Amino acid sequence: MKAWANKWGLIVVLLxxxxxxxxxxxxxTGSLSHLGQNLLAGLSNGSIWALxxxxxxxxxxxxxxxxxxxxxxxxxxxxxxxxxxxxxxLGLTSGPLGIGFGLLAILLIAMVTCGxxxxxxxxxxxxxxxxxxxxxxxxxxxxxSFILQNVGLLWLGGSPASVPDLIHAQQDVFTVxxxxxxxxxxxxxxxxxxLVAAMTIFIARTKLGKAMRATAQDPDAARLMGINxxxxxxxxxxxxxMLAGAAGLIYALYQTTIWFFQxxxxxxxxxxxxxxxxxxxxxxxxxxxxIIGCIQQISDxxxxxxxxxxxxxxxxxxxxxxxxxxxxxxETREAG
Amino acid sequence: xxxAAAPAxxxxxxxxxxxxxxxxxxxxxxxxxxxxxxxxxxPISGFIDDAVVALAYxxxxxxxxxxxxxxxxxxxxxxxxxxxGAFTTGWFMSGFYVDANIHILxxxxxxxxPGIHLNxxxxxxxxxxxxxxxxxxxxxxxxxxxGDYIAIVTLAFGEIIRVFAVNGDTISIAHGAKLxxxxxxxxxxDQVKLPFLDPFTQLNLRPWYWFVLALVFIVxxxxxxxxxxxxxxxxIAIREDEVAAASMGVPLVKTKLLAYTVGGAIxxxxxxxxxxxxxxxxxxxxxxxxxxxxxxxxxxxxxxxVWGVVLGAVLLSFINNRLIPDVLDSVPGKLxxxxxxxxxxxxxxGFLLVIVMILRPEGLLPERRRQLELHEGIDSGExxxxxxx
Numbered sequence: 001m002k003a004w005a006n007k008w009g010l011i012v013v014l015l016x017x018x019x020x021x022x023x024x025x026x027x028x029t030g031s032l033s034h035l036g037q038n039l040l041a042g043l044s045n046g047s048i049w050a051l052x053x054x055x056x057x058x059x060x061x062x063x064x065x066x067x068x069x070x071x072x073x074x075x076x077x078x079x080x081x082x083x084x085x086x087x088x089x090l091g092l093t094s095g096p097l098g099i100g101f102g103l104l105a106i107l108l109i110a111m112v113t114c115g116x117x118x119x120x121x122x123x124x125x126x127x128x129x130x131x132x133x134x135x136x137x138x139x140x141x142x143x144x145s146f147i148l149q150n151v152g153l154l155w156l157g158g159s160p161a162s163v164p165d166l167i168h169a170q171q172d173v174f175t176v177x178x179x180x181x182x183x184x185x186x187x188x189x190x191x192x193x194x195l196v197a198a199m200t201i202f203i204a205r206t207k208l209g210k211a212m213r214a215t216a217q218d219p220d221a222a223r224l225m226g227i228n229x230x231x232x233x234x235x236x237x238x239x240x241x242m243l244a245g246a247a248g249l250i251y252a253l254y255q256t257t258i259w260f261f262q263x264x265x266x267x268x269x270x271x272x273x274x275x276x277x278x279x280x281x282x283x284x285x286x287x288x289x290x291i292i293g294c295i296q297q298i299s300d301x302x303x304x305x306x307x308x309x310x311x312x313x314x315x316x317x318x319x320x321x322x323x324x325x326x327x328x329x330x331e332t333r334e335a336g
Numbered sequence: 337x338x339x340a341a342a343p344a345x346x347x348x349x350x351x352x353x354x355x356x357x358x359x360x361x362x363x364x365x366x367x368x369x370x371x372x373x374x375x376x377x378x379p380i381s382g383f384i385d386d387a388v389v390a391l392a393y394x395x396x397x398x399x400x401x402x403x404x405x406x407x408x409x410x411x412x413x414x415x416x417x418x419x420x421g422a423f424t425t426g427w428f429m430s431g432f433y434v435d436a437n438i439h440i441l442x443x444x445x446x447x448x449x450p451g452i453h454l455n456x457x458x459x460x461x462x463x464x465x466x467x468x469x470x471x472x473x474x475x476x477x478x479x480x481x482x483g484d485y486i487a488i489v490t491l492a493f494g495e496i497i498r499v500f501a502v503n504g505d506t507i508s509i510a511h512g513a514k515l516x517x518x519x520x521x522x523x524x525x526d527q528v529k530l531p532f533l534d535p536f537t538q539l540n541l542r543p544w545y546w547f548v549l550a551l552v553f554i555v556x557x558x559x560x561x562x563x564x565x566x567x568x569x570x571x572i573a574i575r576e577d578e579v580a581a582a583s584m585g586v587p588l589v590k591t592k593l594l595a596y597t598v599g600g601a602i603x604x605x606x607x608x609x610x611x612x613x614x615x616x617x618x619x620x621x622x623x624x625x626x627x628x629x630x631x632x633x634x635x636x637x638x639x640x641x642v643w644g645v646v647l648g649a650v651l652l653s654f655i656n657n658r659l660i661p662d663v664l665d666s667v668p669g670k671l672x673x674x675x676x677x678x679x680x681x682x683x684x685x686g687f688l689l690v691i692v693m694i695l696r697p698e699g700l701l702p703e704r705r706r707q708l709e710l711h712e713g714i715d716s717g718e719x720x721x722x723x724x725x
């Protein structure tokens with residue numbers, strides 16, 4: 001019984017919401033298109049969480065630290081994006097070519113800014129404490145999260161600010177099986193898929209990627225093999241921050257409102273995603289992000305937006321109870 | 337590297353520490369001063385108001401210190417106990433449940449009002465009991481986990497409680513009675529009436545002060561006795577090395593759960609008191625930042641150090657309630673910056689957490705054993721993960 005719960009418990013829990021509403025839809029309307037619409041929105045929204053979750057998982061994999069400030073780095077990414085719209089003169093009247101190239105440039109700037117910010121946080125707050133008890137860097141991480149939130153608060157004020165809807169996010173593109181695909185969905189996939197692919201190839205194929213994997217496995221041995229562990233860790237934070245910056249851009253265009261508190265919520269959701277997939281496992285983080293996105297959409301749409309955080313966190317606790325190593329993760333020292 | 341020299345200096349200074357009676361004498365002196373303090377101020381002065389809140393925070397920080405400082409289980413959802421304690425006051429000491437008509441040991445005008453009205457002493461006991469129960473519940477799923485996973489699970493619990501507090505006004509439990517007052521809050525709350533004393537009012541804050549001070553003394557006594565007990569040593573053992581503690585026969589499940597239970601109960605008492613004092617139970621009070629605020633008190637004072645935590649709580653609550661809003665608020669304006677210091681509220685606490693953790697992880701008044709632990713890893717050169725500056 002216990003073995004069964006460990007193996008299937010999480011999967012049963014995950015399927016509960018979609019299956020329940022699927023049956024309900026079939027009974028009420030005779031088609032699954034409503035649920036399908038939820039799932040599509042969930043996947044596109046989930047790709048934002050996936051990008052953030054990968055940052056959590058990379059950092060956890062290499063130094064076993066929950067980078068609590070990561071969600072707020074993502075928030076800064078959104079703010080930089082929104083700030084740059086004005087700076088380079090992108091507005092609702094710009095032509096499609098201008099918007100395309102402008103967004104590409106802004107994407108790069110946001111990614112680099114967040115990457116560098118993440119590296120600086122590591123340098124200041126985590127590196128001096130690397131051999132201290134684990135409580136210490138976690139507390140500095142919480143501290144930095146608060147500092148970044150305060151930066152956001154001073155930057156755009158305490159209430160949500162709107163971002164020009166440059167890509168006309170709500171505009172329908174095409175419809176399949178009664179499921180309407182909007183521009184925002186396409187943007188999310190168009191940014192996420194190449195980035196995740198590029199990062200996977202980087203980690204799997206390049207020499208630096210190999211160094212990252214070696215450091216994650218055993219930092220002492222990696223250093224003996226001539227790998228510069230400090231640089232490798234910085235690189236990990238750089239990649240994680242860049243992905244968070246990209247997620248920030250998608251979020252700003254997708255939701256068209258940003259505020260200083262979005263990073264806290266997003267950080268927790270993405271952390272749940274990373275844990276769900278199996279922390280330290282990149283494919284797991286992406287999978288977890290997409291699943292959490294779907295759960296969140298179903299909850300937003302059917303149960304009520306105000307309950308969504310409670311539902312996501314209840315899932316986090318259920319994962320911890322049933323399968324702390326996550327869907328794709330190995331039994332680890334920490335979670336096992 | 338001056339980092340290596342600093343702990344050595346600290347070690348020598350410890351040898352020439354004052355005699356053991358000096359600490360006790362100092363404690364008695366501070367206690368006497370604390371008792372006399374309100375006599376020097378106007379009974380409704382802002383100072384006493386801040387002091388009452390500060391002492392309630394002291395209780396909360398002492399409770400969190402049991403979990404984080406003694407047992408080493410990082411709890412980022414401590415606000416949950418504030419919420420549950422406060423709601424106990426809201427539920428059992430107000431006219432919130434109009435249909436119910438329960439009065440236990442109440443006197444004066446409250447005795448005839450509709451709602452549930454219990455004597456405040458009962459409310460405190462119920463709050464402690466409910467929070468102990470909640471602490472155990474929160475502890476259960478974290479038993480299999482270690483380290484930072486615990487932090488996240490407790491955080492998730494705190495957020496779930498907050499979501500229920502905010503949206504509780506849409507949940508009806510029976511006959512249209514709601515779970516919480518949501519953002520409107522449950523207000524007003526009954527006056528506190530203790531046996532042989534007049535009811536506490538907002539016109540004279542001294543009784544509130546002495547009452548919360550008495551609570552602080554009781555909690556201090558409990559916490560110190562617990563720390564020096566068999567259970568306290570077990571907490572410190574699992575904090576230092578869980579595997580070694582388990583193999584020495586420390587029952588991990590019972591020990592950890594008891595830390596959550598005690599920590600929760602103490603937090604609940606403080607929450608119930610604060611709700612009665614502030615005369616409202618409002619869902620917006622229970623944000624995550626409050627958990628961090630209390631955690632900052634514990635860390636600033638010194639993880640595991642009872643007296644340090646008292647100092648940290650008093651300092652931070654005065655910084656938060658007096659220094660930042662009243663004294664220093666206009667400083668950035670005078671320097672030509674267009675914001676007020678209150679806007680920086682939690683940024684300052686975040687900064688404080690980072691600075692304290694990096695420069696003086698053992699806090700202002702460190703506990704000896706904890707200090708050794710926190711510096712052990714940093715000073716020993718055995719790991720290649722040693723910081724290279």
